[in-house]
Amino acid sequence: MTYRFHHIHLLCTNLENTIDFFTQAFGAELVARKQFGQANGASLSLNGTTINLRVAAEDETVNADAPLPIYGYHHMCVEVDNLDAAYRELRDKKIECSVPPRNTPDNLRVAFFKGPDDIVIEVLQQL
Structure with a gap:
């Protein structure tokens, strides 16, 4: 069995700001705006690697106060x-x-x- 990463998925506070960051800083291409469940999001391509972005859904509480490093990311x-x-x-x-x-x-x-x-x-x- 061969495994490889298909995409990275990031949760962000400001979708437009995050799209702008990756497209302007690294030349990522905006592929599509989409919904991830009930949350607004977008898919970017950075030379073939997909970066999915989404904001928090209305019923989600995101804890952004965790200091780095954290387990998992x-x-x-x-x-x-x-x-x-x-x-x-x-x-x-x-x-x-x-x-x-x-x-x-x-x-x-x-x-x-x-x-x-x-x-x-x-x-x-x-x-």
Whole structure:
């Protein structure tokens, strides 16, 4: 049996802001606006990976006060060919960097950024 990720699904406070963030920061494409149950949402494509977004449904209470890290979700990662160029581009777009570019012992160059609703996004380059 072969397993692979089909999509990432994020809950967000502001759907339009989150769509704008992923389309403008990373070049994701808005594929469709949709309903997930009773909640408004959207599907984006980032070079073939689906990112589903939705706001809380009327009958849901979302606890956003949990400090990071939390069990189950820590961060998502996008890969680029040139981390330093991506770092400059994202900073020019006023996206907050929480960990500036650095090399890791396992031959990677990484940086971490803050997305909407404090989503942690790693940007990675294989060296």
